[in-house]
Amino acid sequence: MADPILLARHQKAESWLLPALANRHGLITGATGTGKTITLQKLAESLSNLGVPVFMADIKGDLTGISQTGSVSPKLAAILAERGLDTPEPVACPTTLWDVFGEQGHPVRATASDMGPLLLSRMLNLNDTQQGVLQLVFKVADDHGLLLLDLKDLRAMLQHVGENASTFTTEYGNISPASVGAIQRGLLQIEEQGGDQFFGEPMLNIGDFMQTVDDKGVVNILAADKLMNAPRLYATFLLWMLSELFESLPEVGDLDKPKLVFFFDEAHLLFKDAPAALTERIELVVRLVRSKGVGVYFVTQNPLDVPETVLGQLGNRVQHALRAFTPRDQKAVKSAAETMRANPGLDIATAITELAVGEALVSLLDDKGRPGVTERVFVLPPGSQIGPITPEQRKALLDGSLVAGVYEKTVDRESAYEKLKGRAASTSAPGAGNTPAAGGRSMRDEAADAMKGGAADAATDAVTGGAGGWLGDVAGGLLKGSGRKDSILETVAKSAARTIGSTVGREIIRGVLGSLLGGGNSRRR
Structure with missing residues (x-):
């Protein structure tokens, strides 16, 4: 049985993610600048250390630091001391870089x-x-x-x-x-x-996402800063990859840890202007892909970005701060509060608007598959580097990659x-276009x-x-x-x-x- 992941802590309150339930999917939400990226990196790093491969899109270009050993800056050390958190153990994760345009990573293609x-x-x-x-x-x-x-x-x-x-x-x-x-x-x-x-070809072999190095899961990072200029291409591309996982992987039932965890950043793009039939089918895929050992985590600013039918499938929740400046914001705060398990000693709706950077309301599934009581805690920082890597480090990763030269x-x-x-x-004969070409x-x-x-x-x-x-x-x-x-x-x-x-x-x-x-x-x- 894989060891549980300590994700966040505050005094006696601790939030543990059970690897056996990590494929029950999850949701990470919060306004810009509230700490979603750090939470995402901490989760990916912890899963990699357990031998679970990870895929995530790098929207801002700063997730590549997970490939390098981190260090604690004086500012971070002061924050950790103030919050009573331990200094993270330095760690680096095996990383493969991908890029649809083939500029910042290995090309990704489909026919x-x-x-x-x-x-x-x-x-x-x-x-x-x-x-x-x-x-x-x-x-x-x-x-x-x-x-x-x-x-x-x-x-x-x-x-x-x-x-x-x-x-x-x-x-x-x-x-x-x-x-x-x-x-x-x-x-x-x-x-x-x-x-x-x-x-075009060669087409991506989805198995290349599911590799390990020295018992650590490979972290697959898709460079998406340029891809985000074409949001429909981005959303359709990730949806295609999710469908490839669904199609190619066999049924495995409940495992002690996932075979792959897929983080879908900027998840609102997947559902924006999507017809009801498409949303229903995405809900079906999300529900069924769990039994194939794949966990899907949606990352977005507002919980209202995810339809209720899909939201009901997401058992592990990390809610960072929301700003209730508009009626829609206030509705989002209320919605987020109502979808998390109540804590008698915590006013969730009020707390959502008061959270500091790196602080979150966390409700994770317990060993019986029930949502845990919502706790107000500080997300632990990752042990890998926070921030982007240098061009030299990127080149070294590409040259030493497991798939170097393949695509x-x-x-x-x-x-x-x-x-x-x-x-x-x-030929120009009538009907020639309706039969296979000569010699073909x-x-x-x-x-x-x-x-x-x-x-x-x-x-x-x-x-x-x-x-x-x-x-x-x-x-x-x-x-x-x-x-x-x-x-x-x-x-x-x-x-x-x-x-x-x-x-x-x-x-x-x-x-x-x-x-x-x-x-x-x-x-x-």
Whole structure:
């Protein structure tokens, strides 16, 4: 049984987080500058020390200090002495840095097909009609063996469907040119924001988030300061990662500690302007992912940012100060007070507005799964460095990372863009766009070869895309190797394997959120 985590203390009152109940999810709230980031770092550090991997987004760029051994400044020492807290033991956590744009960390990518039409619709802010057209485009691509890997594939597929709308209308339904144009404009906006770098291969292997070093869980930090300039991209990206965890992990029941803890900072972006159906499905995922050993912690300024249906799933609460300057603020204070377990000796609503920086109202689940009595306590400071790391330290982390060199080089294999462009160049016969290109291999062929030739040969063929060349000569040998040196092609092969298979199979496994969010298509694995 893992040791409990002492999170906060004040005189005789202590708040302990039980690792066995850390996957019952949690909520960290409070106004700007009240100490949420320090609480987040303390929790992540403590979980890492127990061997639990952690993922968190670094909105302000100051969470990377968790990778370095900390020291106590004179100011912090004075605060600790005043509050009667012990000096933290210096510690550093193994850390992997990630960045959608590949500038401050290892690149993070997903294929457009893996993202699926429903999450893409959320990212592009499409209406119901436009979402229906996008789903139709994915269906046409599936039926004709056209891989949608990056944005140029999707744009080419949209153009193809738009230009041949009359051909597809009878089988798939009406295709509005206005909707196709609106989707194309949305993709252009995503490209201008740099989102095109997120789509492609090699795709992220979610298992790389769940590693340990010397019995310490790896802390995965996503650089999100630039990503926050595109809030829909940020929210959809994290929602996709949560869905990947849900889809890829098996049911494990109750463990003595989580397999992974996922911190969702700026959580209000996930629910902002979200339709009721989406909120219901997010609630479902949050509830079910617990049984897969994953804890989800929402971090936001106001508890009202999280819908009540989701709020009811969050058992561990840390409430920092709120400022009741407006009627909405006063409502938030009242709501926060009412959702925490009462303490006969504490006026929670009044205390919320009086809390100092680093002070919080804490209610954590006890050993019977009941919310603990709310205590007014001081959050213990982390033993790692508080504040950002230097560029030199960042470079050292990237060079010594467990995934160094795996995701840095983009692989662009034959997909919808290349097949459609080749088809347009080779023939102009009516209906040519409705059959696989000459010499091209359909998804069904690739699936049959995979079953006949074994996993390694199928993965090699998927990597090369049937194109031959030097990659085809060496892929088979490299894919059967071992060690991180081979992991580039291994990662591409795994990504490729997730996109091959029969049409029916691809529709079934496009992804859990594709079905949970109410769509007809499923996401490829």
